[in-house]
Amino acid sequence: MFNIIFRGLATGAIYSLTATGIVLILSTTNVMNFAQGDTGMLLAYVAFLFIARRVPPILTLPVVVIAGILLGLVVDRGLMSKAKKSSHLGMVMITLAFTMIFEGIVATFFGNTPLLFPPLISGDPFIIGSTVFDRQNLLTIFIALVIFVVLFFVLYRTKIGIAARSIADDEYGAYVLGVPINRITNFIWALSFGVAGIAGLVTAPRLSLEPTFMVVVQLKAFIAAVLGGMNSVMGAILGGLILGVLENFIAYYIPAIKDSFSLILVVLILLFLPNGIFGKRETRRF
Amino acid sequence: MRRRIINLAGFALLLLIPVFLKSRPSFIGYINLAIIYAIAAEGLNLLIGVSGQISLGHAAFMAIGGYTSAILVMSLHVPSIVAIICGVIVSAFFGFIIGFPALRLKGFYLAIATMALGTAVTDIIRRLSITGGDQGLRNIPPIKIFNFSFSSEFSKYYLFLVLLILAVILIRNFLRGKGGMGLRAMRDSEFGAVSYGVNISYYKVLAFVISSALAGLAGALYAHSVSYLGPSNFGLALSIDFLAITIIGGLGTIGGPILGSVLWIIVPRLFGTRLESMATVIFGVILIIVVLTLPHGLYELIGKLNKLFRRTSQEQ
Numbered sequence: 001m002f003n004i005i006f007r008g009l010a011t012g013a014i015y016s017l018t019a020t021g022i023v024l025i026l027s028t029t030n031v032m033n034f035a036q037g038d039t040g041m042l043l044a045y046v047a048f049l050f051i052a053r054r055v056p057p058i059l060t061l062p063v064v065v066i067a068g069i070l071l072g073l074v075v076d077r078g079l080m081s082k083a084k085k086s087s088h089l090g091m092v093m094i095t096l097a098f099t100m101i102f103e104g105i106v107a108t109f110f111g112n113t114p115l116l117f118p119p120l121i122s123g124d125p126f127i128i129g130s131t132v133f134d135r136q137n138l139l140t141i142f143i144a145l146v147i148f149v150v151l152f153f154v155l156y157r158t159k160i161g162i163a164a165r166s167i168a169d170d171e172y173g174a175y176v177l178g179v180p181i182n183r184i185t186n187f188i189w190a191l192s193f194g195v196a197g198i199a200g201l202v203t204a205p206r207l208s209l210e211p212t213f214m215v216v217v218q219l220k221a222f223i224a225a226v227l228g229g230m231n232s233v234m235g236a237i238l239g240g241l242i243l244g245v246l247e248n249f250i251a252y253y254i255p256a257i258k259d260s261f262s263l264i265l266v267v268l269i270l271l272f273l274p275n276g277i278f279g280k281r282e283t284r285r286f
Numbered sequence: 287m288r289r290r291i292i293n294l295a296g297f298a299l300l301l302l303i304p305v306f307l308k309s310r311p312s313f314i315g316y317i318n319l320a321i322i323y324a325i326a327a328e329g330l331n332l333l334i335g336v337s338g339q340i341s342l343g344h345a346a347f348m349a350i351g352g353y354t355s356a357i358l359v360m361s362l363h364v365p366s367i368v369a370i371i372c373g374v375i376v377s378a379f380f381g382f383i384i385g386f387p388a389l390r391l392k393g394f395y396l397a398i399a400t401m402a403l404g405t406a407v408t409d410i411i412r413r414l415s416i417t418g419g420d421q422g423l424r425n426i427p428p429i430k431i432f433n434f435s436f437s438s439e440f441s442k443y444y445l446f447l448v449l450l451i452l453a454v455i456l457i458r459n460f461l462r463g464k465g466g467m468g469l470r471a472m473r474d475s476e477f478g479a480v481s482y483g484v485n486i487s488y489y490k491v492l493a494f495v496i497s498s499a500l501a502g503l504a505g506a507l508y509a510h511s512v513s514y515l516g517p518s519n520f521g522l523a524l525s526i527d528f529l530a531i532t533i534i535g536g537l538g539t540i541g542g543p544i545l546g547s548v549l550w551i552i553v554p555r556l557f558g559t560r561l562e563s564m565a566t567v568i569f570g571v572i573l574i575i576v577v578l579t580l581p582h583g584l585y586e587l588i589g590k591l592n593k594l595f596r597r598t599s600q601e602q
Contacts, residue, residue: 032394034526083578089340090577092397093533096526097573104566112563215522219405222398230394263406270399271387 002131004248010137012244013144014206017199018214018221019228019236020151021192027168027231028188029080031091035098037218039193040200041211042102043068045110047201048117048209057120057205061143064197072193076186106211114208120201140202147195148237154191155233164188168231220247223266300447304440314439318511320551321446322504325453327531327543329500332457334529335538336466337493338473339388340397343404344501345524349517350407351377351502352509353417356426359510361416366429370506377502378495385491404525411517422516429510442511449507450544453500458540460496469493530569534576536583545584 018036025033046067047060075098083091119136126133155161163184166174175181200214207213224243228235243262251258307313330344355373358364364372384403391399411417418424428437429445436442460466468489471479480486509515527550535546549572554565580586 026394032397079574079578087577087581089334089533090581093529093577094574096529097570097577099526100530100566100570100573104563104568104570107563108567212523219401219522223402226395226398259409260406263402263409266402267387267399270391270395 008245008248012241016240037214043197068197072190323547326504329497346407347501348505349520352505355506378499381498385494536585
């Protein structure tokens with residue numbers, strides 16, 4: 001029982017990490033980033049390059065974060081700020097183009113065969129009572145918690161975060177009040193890609209490293225974001241955790257519908273609770 | 287008059303392509319694949335380019351059409367024309383069902399819902415035994431009309447070409463009529479369309495039905511042409527590919543999806559089999575360039591060239 005909850009929380013932490021990145025970008029720039037998962041995939045391969053040079057796995061974490069931040073800056077400066085003028089669908093299509101480019105690059109250089117990614121931390125699991133605390137899962141939850149705390153600090157206690165939330169609320173209003181929209185958007189893309197890198201890194205040891213390993217995670221992250229109402233980071237985090245735990249329960253008790261469960265869930269939620277469980281009521285944007 | 291001559295010349299060229307490529311039947315096979323993709327992309331174009339609704343589950347409809355037709359032929363020994371028509375109808379029916387949630391969803395939410403449904407369909411196909419599960423269906427018989435079996439690439443080329451032209455003519459007529467106007471009004475402003483008395487619910491569902499019927503047709507042709515169907519062929523990646531094809535070719539234009547699919551099939555061949563994954567990268571880059579510079583896709587480029595050509599010929 002506790003085993004299931006614990007493993008569910010670890011799975012959920014991964015979904016939450018990816019979902020936060022998606023929601024961050026969506027709420028400030030109104031772009032659905034379909035490349036969130038594949039960015040993580042690409043950065044996990046970067047980490048793999050370092051690990052192949054005998055760098056201890058845990059030390060690749062800062063590398064991945066820095067690489068993600070740089071990638072995010074380049075993507076926003078180079079493309080998104082230019083595409084903003086053309087069409088909205090165009091920006092979404094660019095993120096889809098990124099999934100093609102990233103997957104193509106990785107498939108060209110590393111091949112399609114799954115590679116084994118070493119666990120970030122090794123050692124015997126802790127056992128308390130009948131509950132097994134696997135170290136990798138513990139680390140995943142711990143990293144996710146740290147990220148969430150940092151995110152909260154940044155979003156609610158710093159000037160940049162407050163500016164970012166004001167853009168999410170009303171972009172034009174923020175612009176009128178002197179918020180430097182382009183710089184804040186840039187920051188948000190960098191932040192979100194950094195988080196994507198961490199998500200990729202903690203997911204890679206659970207699944208094997210292959211060009212499409214984040215696609216399913218990203219789909220689940222979308223579902224988590226929908227559960228959380230699409231417009232709040234808090235909702236995305238909770239949505240991810242709830243989805244992870246629910247999924248593990250379903251996998252244990254009703255294994256037949258394990259994979260389809262979350263897909264059916266999302267359609268039902270979209271139909272009957274369009275604002276998600278925690279979402280604020282949507283205001284209409286014209 | 288001049289336009290008609292150009293059209294006729296183009297048509298004659300299309301008919302003659304196999305004669306030129308007689309020594310390389312595999313190349314005609316690729317063109318056949320391009321035609322199949324074009325039929326499906328035309329459907330998606332109707333949905334996204336004309337009616338303004340996004341779908342990330344287009345490949346699932348193709349899978350539904352293909353599997354329906356293949357199963358009917360293989361286990362019930364239905365004549366293949368009837369089976370293909372059944373495939374189209376079943377696929378259109380699924381489009382009808384999915385059109386209803388689409389009434390309530392907009393933009394991103396619709397994208398997520400269709401993505402989830404698309405993934406669910408391949409998931410279900412993987413679990414059923416009648417669809418062959420993970421192994422998929424092998425040795426699907428070719429299309430057979432009155433004892434003539436379309437098994438060679440040449441015969442398939444002509445059959446597919448006729449179907450594509452039929453589909454294009456039907457779509458063009460539809461877009462010129464009341465239906466097309468309704469869909470476009472809905473895309474540009476839902477509110478405005480309603481106030482002019484356009485029945486939005488009807489047109490939204492109609493767009494889904496037509497687009498999934500075309501995807502179903504493409505799927506059935508694919509099944510009988512390639513003679514193998516596997517669930518992993520119809521995943522999210524294929525849906526994204528269709529989206530890319532439509533956007534690169536030109537949203538809302540009839541020629542665009544055809545142009546996009548031809549490009550889609552030809553670009554990977556330029557790199558050979560070893561660097562095939564590099565082609566995806568190139569295609570992604572093309573997609574970004576098109577989005578940034580040509581909002582109406584490559585088809586717009588042809589129009590511009592045409593104008594330029596005409597202007598220079600007038601000056602002389």
